[in-house]
Amino acid sequence: MTQYLLSVHGSDEDFAGTPEDEMQKIFAAVEAFNEKVRTEGAWVFAGGLLPADQATTVDNTGDKPIVTDGPYAESKEYLGGFWVIEAADLDAALKWAEEGSKACAGKVEVRPFAAE
């Protein structure tokens, strides 16, 4: 078994014009997907993140820690949420990503964790 990070990247504008009932449908689809991941035993951890403007970056690689407001990378698109799953192989992980992408209406990046 391998653990994979399924991450969802996007910008704040992605759902800016989406009506409330559409958003509710997406939330419901994600919840149903989460439930399926749990019942099939693939669940390790998952979560949605608040917007990147709420991020704080800490750099303690120098003499003293430097705290800055905002995300680490200057980018239009940020990590919005993720799942950590356990799957038999990449094919199985890609299947989960297909379903997850459909549910959350966003692109999903699949990345394996380093073996321990």
Next chain:
Amino acid sequence: MSPEELTQPPSAIERIFREEYGRVVASLVRRFGDIDVAEDAASEALLVAFEKWPVDGTPPNPGAWLTTTAGNKAIDRIRRERHREAKHEAAHMMHDDTPHEPTGIVEDDRLRLIFTCCHPALAPEARVALTLRLLGGLTVPEIAQAFLVPETTMAQRITRAKAKIKGANIPYRLPEQADLAERLATVLAVLYLVYNEGYLASSGQAAVREELTGEAIRLVRILRSLLPEVPEVAGLLALMLLTESRRETREAGGELVPLHEQDRGGWDRALIKEGHELVRECLRRAQSTGQRPGRYQILAAINAVHTDAPTAAATDWSQIATLYDQLYAVDPSPIVALNRAIAVAELDGPEVGLAVVDGLPLTTYHAWHATRADLLRRLGRSADAREAYDAAIAATDNEAERAYLSRRRGSLAGG
């Protein structure tokens, strides 16, 4: 021991090794679950073969000999590397000769491995390189030379792909039934790309190029022996054989010879016969199953019509136009439309053909300019034709094609 075995040159051993490489490596990958272990063990087995075969003679089943020898080498290595660890896993591998789980289709290690090499999670150029390396047994320098990239670039590409297979846990198994057709299409696309790279190459060493077309045909033959019921596999094999049959005649004196000027007596009749039989088999299957033929079968059928005509003038263009219609339904690309227009020009005249060609968004494609040039020439519009030849010459890197186009351009009236 016979005298010829005593003097057997290393190249003969190497040839056998290459022939058997895919089988040996695929079997070791299945058993040990690791491509690097499999490749290293196979190379070690080759060294043993160099030592033993000239003395003891080539074993009756060299593939089995290499697999067994390489398997022992791999176990030795695992023993060495894991001697401090709990022996559990290694011990398990050493005795794991249980048949693998049934897959519903044919069991073959090479088939599993080719699906791994052509996995959609790998970059397309990495799929091609890995397939040639692991299934075809080509060396990294050979693959680099064939694709005109520096050896270090090719080595990195292959190393990176192998690292992803390992790190991301890309499986060594047949895709699930639901995904099989789509995944098989990726495999066929890789093999077709390998073939075309050898056949259509714009430059590069001829010998290495021929090696690529030969290798593509060999791999499709293996695929066909493993999946005899899949029509697109038969179609791709037929397409390659019928294209290959004209290889010797498509260039003369450094100049490209177009189909209608080729010496048909120089075409390889054995390849044509085999190709035609495959096309007929595809037709029969399509009729009995009602399944519409895919693009390789249609392309093979088009090539069958061409190779069936005793002279260029005897070509059944209406059948070719119909086949391009079918192809356009499966693959509605402007390139297919261009080829269809060429058949239309033969049937309804160059003016009708030109009207279609002019409407296609292919202004950067040399064959579009070359087709226009030819149609304009036939319409007697020499000045326009000359311009189109110039554009075609500027758009291709292929020396033989430039030579041909330049000659055609020179033959225009008032030139």
